Every structure is written in structure tokens, then in C-alpha cells.
Amino acid sequence: MSRLVVVSNRVAVPGENRAGGLAVGLEAALGARGGLWFGWSGKVVREDSGRLHEQEAGDVKYVTMDLNRADHDAYYNGFANRTLWPLLHSRLDLVDYARETRAGYRRVNMLFADRLAPLLRDDDVLWIHDYHLIPLAALLRDRGVRCRIGFFLHVPMPSADLVSALPEHGRLFGTFFAYDLVGFQTVRDADRFRTYARIFGGASVDADGVVKLPGGGSVAVGAFPIGIDAHRIAQQSAAAINKSAVRALRESLSGRRLAIGVDRLDYSKGMPERFRAFARFLERHPAERGKLTFLQIAPVSRGDVAEYQHLRDQLEGIAGHINGTHAAPDWTPLRYVNRNFPHPTLTGFYRLASVGLVTPLRDGMNLVAKEYVAAQDPDDPGVLVLSMLAGAAAELDAALLVNPYDLDGVADAIARAAAMPLAERRERWESMMRPITGYDIHAWCRAFLGRLTGSAG
Structure with a gap:
């Protein structure tokens, strides 16, 4: 069985009280097949971002990365939570359009890619989670990663016209096309993504709901409503x-x-x-x-x-x-x-x-x-x-x-x-x-x- 690699903004490392539904599910999936969980450590440090920490529990390796204050503020407090969060929840009145935080978001995603790529194997199955890390697959592809990569969006997918209110939205949302599978919470969210891909990506959608890209290639799209234990x-x-x-x-x-x-x-x-x-x-x-x-x-x-x-x-x-x-x-x-x-x-x-x-x-x-x-x-x-x-x-x-x-x-x-x-x-x-x-x-x-x-x- 191929190794499962999970990437999320935060990691539920052993001994940490992060017992939410997502942590329970990902721990169960990793525990069943072994693998690697990669993400931010939760630490904001004075030195440069990117220092890695490793620990193991059973067949699971946990690798976390520190961020410095400037990167954390731009990536997490800034673009992720003051731009993408309100946009994805259809609150254009609260969207912060600052270019500086957008650059910080991309910079931290590039850092994720730089630190993660050397840890990956061609036969891994890579599962990336949520709006903090949308461009990560495209950045990994640029670094030669060829394994299967899936993405799950835990928050709503807004309609295409709302997404288009984000300046240069195609540069960000176009990176969805680097994934093999993009998952959403509801059928409605999946359909909104397909509509965006048709209108702004020039894509077509086949009878199975797969997005066909104009330059070749395709992205599977599906609704996978998250459950609880x-x-x-x-x-x-x-x-x-x-x-x-x-x-x-x-x-x-x-x-x-x-x-x-x-x-x-x-x-x-x-x-x-x-x-x-x-x-x-x-x-x-x-x-x-x-x-x-x-x-x-x-x-x-x-x-x-x-x-x-x-x-x-x-x-x-x-x-x-x-x-x-x-x-x-x-x-x-x-x-x-x-x-x-x-x-x-x-x-x-x-x-x-x-x-x-x-x-x-x-x-x-x-x-x-x-x-x-x-x-x-x-x-x-x-x-x-x-x-x-x-x-x-x-x-x-x-x-x-x-x-x-x-x-x-x-x-x-x-x-x-x-x-x-x-x-x-x-x-x-x-x-x-x-x-x-x-x-x-x-x-x-x-x-x-x-x-x-x-x-x-």
C-alpha cells in the first residue's frame, strides 16, 4: 500500500489536545496505513521561517515547520483569514485586498513546498487540506513532484462571480487544476467550482463531473461531506x-x-x-x-x-x-x-x-x-x-x-x-x-x- 502524506495548516502532534473531527479522521487514516503528517508547528519564532521538527508515534511521522512573525501575519492572519475566509464565506464587504499579504501567502506556500518536496516519494498519496494551502500542489509540481495529489476544501465554495471579485483570482484559483482530485463538502460547492472552471478556466465538464482542461489533462471533482466519529x-x-x-x-x-x-x-x-x-x-x-x-x-x-x-x-x-x-x-x-x-x-x-x-x-x-x-x-x-x-x-x-x-x-x-x-x-x-x-x-x-x-x- 502506498504511503499517505497529509498536509494541513496545523498538525495534531501526539500529546497535543486537538481533538476536532478532522484530527480524529486524519489520525485514523494515518494510523490504518502509516504515513506522514506535515504542517505548521503553531510556533511563531524570531528567526527565519522553515525550521523543521520531527517526531514519530507508531507508523506515523509528524513533521512540523516554524514560521516567523512576518510570515505568520501575512500568510495566516493576513491573506488566509482576512482575504480568503470572508471571500469563501461570501462576505465581500470584509475582504482585505492588500497585495502584501497575498505575496506573503504565496511565500509561505512556497516554503511549504520547499520543505515538503524532498520528503515525498513518487508512489505517495498526498492529501492537502483547506484554503490556507490552495496553491501547494502547483508549487510541488514545479519542484518535480509527480505523486497523486488531492485537495479538500472544508469551507464553502462561493459562486464564480464572487470569486472573480478577488484581484488576479485566476492566479490562485487556477492552481486547483494541478490536483488530481478536488473535494468539497456539498454537491452545490462542487458544482460552483465546475462553473468557475468553465467560465474562467476555459474548461469543459464531462458526464462524470470531471473537469477537462483546455491544454489537456483533467481534474476529478466530488462532494465528500465530512462526518464525525x-x-x-x-x-x-x-x-x-x-x-x-x-x-x-x-x-x-x-x-x-x-x-x-x-x-x-x-x-x-x-x-x-x-x-x-x-x-x-x-x-x-x-x-x-x-x-x-x-x-x-x-x-x-x-x-x-x-x-x-x-x-x-x-x-x-x-x-x-x-x-x-x-x-x-x-x-x-x-x-x-x-x-x-x-x-x-x-x-x-x-x-x-x-x-x-x-x-x-x-x-x-x-x-x-x-x-x-x-x-x-x-x-x-x-x-x-x-x-x-x-x-x-x-x-x-x-x-x-x-x-x-x-x-x-x-x-x-x-x-x-x-x-x-x-x-x-x-x-x-x-x-x-x-x-x-x-x-x-x-x-x-x-x-x-x-x-x-x-x-x-
Whole structure:
């Protein structure tokens, strides 16, 4: 079996607590066949970028690379997260068009290529992840790398007209054509990429959805919706009921129902709209006041970026207004928490919650939606309120699907979820569990790698 080489912005090195769904899946894929995981170390150093660190665990080698402050700021804080992130989430109003960060992004991708190329073999299978590293395959091809290379975009693919708003977009998005396989979260995302390739790449698309390039060659394109380790989440949540933090939360509710939202602090997650929708719920359904407590967990991310600082201030203001208007001496309607919790504890919180609120304005998939469902008590499951603009909505159509901009609609969905009879809750939960368990994180890995190597799909 050929060696698997995974490349991502960050690496889940042994002993580091990075237990997200992607880390779990890639660790499982690497553990099954052995291989190499390459990426940024997470360290910002004073000296030049590019110093490598190696460690091994079992049949897996982990190789990480340091970045200096200038490279990190241009590549990560700059072009990746202030240009590509808003562009890919259809927020042209927030795109930073600075040429300097674009040059830094390319410089760091070239450094990735320089350090990675000598480690590769012709029979490797190379799997590159996400928007931080879009041009990497083309740069590796320039350095003589000829192995099979696949790419997976974890965030949404916007329409071709939005992509074209990026100056010199063809120089970046044209590098997708250096891959053998490009994977997306949804069929819609894959179709948008094919449309971009036709309009701006002069490509054609055959009956199997393969992009045929005008100069010869082709790129396979597919939808591979990322899953979770559903069995593990279910076990964690059942065990977490006895954790002190989960018991304390349950006792603090004093018999009230719980609605929960868990999101990175990011403008794509629609939290200001969600807070306002919850306020609208309290106004439109006054009989429900005092019966439901909403807990929003929102760990701070990219806290040194101005847009995120503004978002935090905005949420604090809205939360204060809601509680000032609707709270009672023995009840705070909205609990807003800016801190991380261990993942097992979060699954216990999910299991306690009668309502899961996952209402992003745009999301590639959203694994919180799937984890909330998997964490439920099968005998008494909660109800998922899910944005139709999240990739997960394509699979979880038994959720209460909402337009996150329609505050009245979200408010009424919260009321419906809180009052839903047990029989309907069970029916909806069972319907959502079928795709969650049938196409989990391990199946996702097998499907993508099978398509890349030609052994499946």
C-alpha cells in the first residue's frame, strides 16, 4: 500500500489536545496505513521561517515547520483569514485586498513546498487540506513532484462571480487544476467550482463531473461531506453526564429546559442574528419566558483581528440588552461564555440541551450540528434548529431548517423545538442519525482516498 502524506495548516502532534473531527479522521487514516503528517508547528519564532521538527508515534511521522512573525501575519492572519475566509464565506464587504499579504501567502506556500518536496516519494498519496494551502500542489509540481495529489476544501465554495471579485483570482484559483482530485463538502460547492472552471478556466465538464482542461489533462471533482466519529461522541456524551461541570449546569437550570449554541467567535456563525432571534422568541412567545435558558459558548478566535474584536463587543452588548430586558431575579435568559471546554464536557452539555441552535450565515459543513445529534439520549432526544445555509442541512433535513436572517422564523422554530412531542423528536432524531452513523469520519476518509487512488467511487 502506498504511503499517505497529509498536509494541513496545523498538525495534531501526539500529546497535543486537538481533538476536532478532522484530527480524529486524519489520525485514523494515518494510523490504518502509516504515513506522514506535515504542517505548521503553531510556533511563531524570531528567526527565519522553515525550521523543521520531527517526531514519530507508531507508523506515523509528524513533521512540523516554524514560521516567523512576518510570515505568520501575512500568510495566516493576513491573506488566509482576512482575504480568503470572508471571500469563501461570501462576505465581500470584509475582504482585505492588500497585495502584501497575498505575496506573503504565496511565500509561505512556497516554503511549504520547499520543505515538503524532498520528503515525498513518487508512489505517495498526498492529501492537502483547506484554503490556507490552495496553491501547494502547483508549487510541488514545479519542484518535480509527480505523486497523486488531492485537495479538500472544508469551507464553502462561493459562486464564480464572487470569486472573480478577488484581484488576479485566476492566479490562485487556477492552481486547483494541478490536483488530481478536488473535494468539497456539498454537491452545490462542487458544482460552483465546475462553473468557475468553465467560465474562467476555459474548461469543459464531462458526464462524470470531471473537469477537462483546455491544454489537456483533467481534474476529478466530488462532494465528500465530512462526518464525525458518531459512536465515540455518543459514548462520550453518555459518560459526561456524571462530570462535575455537566452536573453543575443541570443543577443551575432549576428544572428549566436548555438551548445551546457552540461556535468559534466568528462573523460567519450568525451569532448576533441568533441572539436577536432568541430575543424575538421571548417577545413572540411570552408564555415561554422563564422556561428556557439559552447557553452560547463562543471561544475567542483571531482576537487580534479588528472584525473579531468588533463582533465580541457587539455580542456583549446584545446579550446585556436581552438579559436587562427579560431577566427575572431567579432566571437569566441568555448565558454567554467566551471560553473553551474539554470536548467530552461539551458532549455532555449537548446531551442536556433540549434545543441545539446551529444557525450560521454560511458554513461549509458545521460538525457541531452532527455532534449535537449524536450526543442525544435516544430515549429522549433534543431538537436541532439548523441554518439552511450550513452544509450539514443537505444531510440533516429532519432538523428544523431555518433562514438565519429571518428572526421571526428562527424564533418560532425555537418555540416549536421546545414544545415538540417526544414521538416527533424521536422520529426526527432517528432520521438524522442514519446519515451521521452511515457516513462517519472514517467513511469520509475512505471515500476521498478511494476516489483519489482509483480504488473506489
